[in-house]
Amino acid sequence: MTHPPRPPLLPPHQSAGSGRPVLLLAPAATRSAVWLLHQVPALSAAGYRALTFEHRGATAEFVPEGPVRFAELVTDAARVIQDVAGEPCHLVGSSLGALVAQRLAALRPDLVSSVTLLATRARTPLFTAALVKSVAQAARSGSVPADYAAASTMSQLFAPATLLDDRFAREWLDLMTLSPVQGEGAARQYLATLSVDEWAHELPGIDCPALVVGFPHDVLMPPELVREVADAIEGARYEEVAGCGHFGFLERPDEVNALLLDFLAKASLPH
Numbered sequence: 102m103t104h105p106p107r108p109p110l111l112p113p114h115q116s117a118g119s120g121r122p123v124l125l126l127a128p129a130a131t132r133s134a135v136w137l138l139h140q141v142p143a144l145s146a147a148g149y150r151a152l153t154f155e156h157r158g159a160t161a162e163f164v165p166e167g168p169v170r171f172a173e174l175v176t177d178a179a180r181v182i183q184d185v186a187g188e189p190c191h192l193v194g195s196s197l198g199a200l201v202a203q204r205l206a207a208l209r210p211d212l213v214s215s216v217t218l219l220a221t222r223a224r225t226p227l228f229t230a231a232l233v234k235s236v237a238q239a240a241r242s243g244s245v246p247a248d249y250a251a252a253s254t255m256s257q258l259f260a261p262a263t264l265l266d267d268r269f270a271r272e273w274l275d276l277m278t279l280s281p282v283q284g285e286g287a288a289r290q291y292l293a294t295l296s297v298d299e300w301a302h303e304l305p306g307i308d309c310p311a312l313v314v315g316f317p318h319d320v321l322m323p324p325e326l327v328r329e330v331a332d333a334i335e336g337a338r339y340e341e342v343a344g345c346g347h348f349g350f351l352e353r354p355d356e357v358n359a360l361l362l363d364f365l366a367k368a369s370l371p372h
Contacts, residue, residue, distance in 0.1 A: 118145030126198025139354035158286025260318035
């Protein structure tokens with residue numbers, strides 16, 4: 102006896118503010134609460150409805166069986182737009198979230214008003230693939246000492262000058278030691294990003310307004326890779342925020358938010 106396919110799961114989600122909806126998509130192995138620090142308050146204050154949700158694998162309650170396939174991450178985002186927002190959304194994604202946003206914009210233009218892509222890429226160089234696989238293996242094994250894992254992860258996420266700020270460093274060392282990046286869900290998210298090379302050819306099909314932002318000290322998504330995405334999307338606006346690493350939206354939130362709000366204001370105008 103065959104069973105009908107199960108309907109797509111609705112990811113855990115939150116909403117703040119009112120107005121035109123903006124869906125924020127988090128990096129790999131990162132809870133959606135990361136947007137609550139700076140971006141959700143800024144968007145809400147500017148008159149937008151900020152929506153956040155958990156990628157499958159981000160919580161123990163939302164790790165469906167089998168590998169996390171990239172298409173499923175895109176489907177999850179589409180379901181939040183359809184079932185929660187109820188209308189097309191401006192998409193804001195960082196890292197894994199940016200990859201999901203750019204593919205959703207290519208596949209479902211009817212759901213996307215604009216895309217803002219932070220620290221993204223359209224191909225996977227050899228070293229990037231090796232790094233992704235090694236981080237996934239470490240997350241899966243759970244055997245890496247917590248203090249080493251915290252320091253190593255921070256060196257990949259933040260600019261060297263930022264890590265010289267002892268207060269900043271202490272807060273993040275404490276946070277990442279208490280909540281290490283580990284588990285099958287995190288590993289699957291990282292590995293899902295390796296599929297980007299299979300669908301990068303879709304990027305020229307994105308025809309909504311696009312803002313692409315690189316960070317000069319990003320070792321995971323160097324600006325050279327980020328700019329390639331901007332070059333592939335006709336009319337995309339490319340910006341770099343100085344003094345930032347991979348998580349530039351946390352290091353220089355005022356600068357990133359200013360770029361985002363300026364872009365959204367223009368993208369919301371009638372065309």
